[in-house]
Amino acid sequence: DTEVTQTPxxxxxxxxxxxxxxxxxxxxxxxMYWYKQKAKKPPELMFVYSYEKLSINESVPSRFSPECPNSxxxxxxxxxxQPEDSALYLCASSQEPGNPHPxxxxxxFGNGTRLTVx
Amino acid sequence: xLKVEQNPLFLSMQEGKNYTIYCNYSTTSDRLYWYRQDPxxxxxxxxxxxxxxxxxxxxxxxxxxxxxxRLSTLHITxxxxxxxxxxxxxxxxxxxxxGTGTSLTVIP
Numbered sequence: 603d604t605e606v607t608q609t610p611x612x613x614x615x616x617x618x619x620x621x622x623x624x625x626x627x628x629x630x631x632x633x634m635y636w637y638k639q640k641a642k643k644p645p646e647l648m649f650v651y652s653y654e655k656l657s658i659n660e661s662v663p664s665r666f667s668p669e670c671p672n673s674x675x676x677x678x679x680x681x682x683x684q685p686e687d688s689a690l691y692l693c694a695s696s697q698e699p700g701n702p703h704p705x706x707x708x709x710x711f712g713n714g715t716r717l718t719v720x
Numbered sequence: 721x722l723k724v725e726q727n728p729l730f731l732s733m734q735e736g737k738n739y740t741i742y743c744n745y746s747t748t749s750d751r752l753y754w755y756r757q758d759p760x761x762x763x764x765x766x767x768x769x770x771x772x773x774x775x776x777x778x779x780x781x782x783x784x785x786x787x788x789x790r791l792s793t794l795h796i797t798x799x800x801x802x803x804x805x806x807x808x809x810x811x812x813x814x815x816x817x818x819g820t821g822t823s824l825t826v827i828p
Contacts, residue, residue: 642806642821642823643821644808644818644819644820644821645763645808645818647815647816650815658815692762692763703750705750705751705812705813705814705815705816706750706751707768708753708765708768709753709755709763709765709810709816710765711762711763711764712762713761713762714761714762716760
């Protein structure tokens with residue numbers, strides 16, 4: 603069982619829909635991440651939140667909008683997506699309390715949301 | 721930007737054989753991680769290597785790090801079918817940089 607919970611597991615949406623992906627962790631981690639993964643490719647970093655503030659945005663199109671309501675929750679709001687945005691979206695967390703650097707501990711990944719844009 | 725390359729990209733090996741996956745990274749990094757991903761599943765952390773000469777072992781997998789050569793290896797001993805998965809290395813320098821992945825299939 604993963605300690606990072608993502609919902610929904612699967613999502614099919616049309617190009618005009620608005621939907622949200624949700625991620626929750628209760629390990630006290632201070633950094634949370636969104637990754638996008640296409641089949642047979644490595645995960646691609648989209649966003650990093652550190653202490654609830656957006657610290658990295660890897661030039662992601664504005665149709666993806668992240669939100670970190672508190673240290674345990676991370677959302678990804680989706681609007682006007684394209685079919686090429688279909689992928690596995692992975693949430694991850696790292697950085698235990700007292701650890702000064704988010705990259706000094708492994709990423710803990712959720713099980714992902716399989717997104718299909720029609 | 722730190723670039724991380726793995727080889728081979730695809731590996732088909734017989735049960736009981738040994739093999740090594742290589743992970744090269746382009747510039748000095750902080751740490752080196754290995755992850756496993758089963759088809760359609762998430763990534764599971766296997767090892768974290770902190771310093772030059774570090775070696776970690778778990779079951780039939782052993783990971784090592786040579787920071788001078790900017791190289792990490794994942795050695796598989798006496799492969800079994802359960803090890804079939806995609807293996808990613810990731811190096812860190814301000815963020816995580818994932819390697820290209822090695823898709824491993826162990827055949828009887």
